[in-house]
Each structure stands twice: as C-alpha cells, then as structure tokens.
Amino acid sequence: MTEDIFQAIRECVITGEYDQIDRLCREALKQGVPAYEIIMKGINEGMKVVGEEYESGKRWLPDLVLAGEIMGKGMAVLEPELATEKVKSRGVIVAGSVAGDVHDIGKNIVIAMLHGAGFNVIDLGINVAAETFLESANEHRADIVAASAYLSTTALELREVVQLVRGYARGSIKVLVGGAAVTQKFARDIGADGWAPDALQAVKV
Incomplete structure (x- = not known):
C-alpha cells in the first residue's frame, strides 16, 4: 500500500500532474507515512x-520547471510535518539570485531539489546583495551559500559574494555558484567552493 502511494507521487512529478500532488501528499500522510x-x-x-531525462536531452526546460513547481507544491504540504518529525537536516543553505539579477526559474528548481534532498534552504529571492547573503548566512548559521546569476553582467556579482563570505567565514561557510552565465572555469577563477551546471548536479555537489 505504501509503495503504491510512493509510485503515484513519483508518476505525478514525472508526468506533470500539478493538480494532483497536494492531494496525494495528504493521502500519504493520512496513511501514516512520514x-x-x-x-x-x-x-x-x-x-x-525528470532531471536525468533533461540532462540526456529527452526533456525540455519547461518540463523541468513544471516538475520543480509540482515539487514545491508538494513540499508546501509536507514541510509543516517535517518540523514535528524532527528529521535531521543535511545542512542549512542560504540561496538567491545575485544583485541585479531578477531571474529565478533555475534558482527555484535548485531550491526544490535541495529541499527534497534533505537540506534546510533559506530562499532570499532575487536581486540579493552580497551583504545580504552574508547576513542571512550568519543569522541562520548556514553551512552553504548558493548564489546564481543568469546574465554575464550579473555574474560579476558572484565574485563579490565569494570574496565577502570567504573573507568573513574563513572557509567555515562554503559558496556554491551556478546559473546560465556561469562556467566551471569562472567559478574556479573567483574562488567558489563549488559549481553546478543544473539542479541535479547542484544536489550532488
């Protein structure tokens, strides 16, 4: 019975059934599934x-976006229950798009994936100043700062985020960068601790 509900939820995400995910999550909770x-x-x-099929070229970006939205809708039902279950978090991540960048599709997908992987993610939104990343990381005792940039012009802001966080935290807070405008070489050049080309890889990093 439990495996049936897991399969139904998996299929809901895979086939893009946005209207069904909250009902299925509530049904699973009623069955006593944590x-x-x-x-x-x-x-x-x-x-x-969905992520693996996107990487292999079998899916398009809109498919990945829809899956992320479905995941977010399901998480909205489940997150209040997580607090009562006292599940050990894999870590705290502060995430956002850098100053001047108002693109959030990729960021939102990454956050949904990180939530699903067991991380506690603080979403700072878009157009986030470097100082705000650091302040939030301190406030929430974050293990990782994840900053994204969609445009080449805003990618330069990532350098400031990296320098500010590394200068203050002395390596105790890692900085992960990504986004359409960010290459692995650029991430390495600015001193970031990690880089991910997409949401699936962000979880693995």
Whole structure:
C-alpha cells in the first residue's frame, strides 16, 4: 500500500500532474507515512527521473520547471510535518539570485531539489546583495551559500559574494555558484567552493 502511494507521487512529478500532488501528499500522510519518506521515496525520486531525462536531452526546460513547481507544491504540504518529525537536516543553505539579477526559474528548481534532498534552504529571492547573503548566512548559521546569476553582467556579482563570505567565514561557510552565465572555469577563477551546471548536479555537489 505504501509503495503504491510512493509510485503515484513519483508518476505525478514525472508526468506533470500539478493538480494532483497536494492531494496525494495528504493521502500519504493520512496513511501514516512520514513526510520525510514521502519526499525521499516519492517526490525526490520523480524529480531525479525528470532531471536525468533533461540532462540526456529527452526533456525540455519547461518540463523541468513544471516538475520543480509540482515539487514545491508538494513540499508546501509536507514541510509543516517535517518540523514535528524532527528529521535531521543535511545542512542549512542560504540561496538567491545575485544583485541585479531578477531571474529565478533555475534558482527555484535548485531550491526544490535541495529541499527534497534533505537540506534546510533559506530562499532570499532575487536581486540579493552580497551583504545580504552574508547576513542571512550568519543569522541562520548556514553551512552553504548558493548564489546564481543568469546574465554575464550579473555574474560579476558572484565574485563579490565569494570574496565577502570567504573573507568573513574563513572557509567555515562554503559558496556554491551556478546559473546560465556561469562556467566551471569562472567559478574556479573567483574562488567558489563549488559549481553546478543544473539542479541535479547542484544536489550532488
């Protein structure tokens, strides 16, 4: 019975059934399935399939965006339950798009994937100043700052984020960068601790 609900949730994410995910998550909770298991064995497994198919060229960006939205809708149902289950978090991540950048599709997908992987993610939104990344990281005792840039003009802001966080934290807070305008070489040149070309790789990093 439990495996049936996991399969239904996975298929919901894979096939893009946005209107069904909240109902299925509530149904699983009513069956006594822990929220963390619903995320890991249902939603996250579905996202992995979509992400891998996107990487292989079988899916398009809109498919990935829709899957991320479905995941976010499901997480909205499950997150209140996670707090009561006292599940050990894999870490705290502060995430946002850098100053001057108002693109958030990729960022939102990454955040959804990180949530599903067991991280506590603080979403700072778009157009986030370097100082705000650092302030939030300190406030929430973050392990990682994840900053994204969609445009080549805003990618330069990533350097400021890296320098500010590394200068203050002395390596105790890692900085992960990504986005359409960011290459692995650029990430290495600015001193970032990690780089990911897409949401699936961001979780692996």
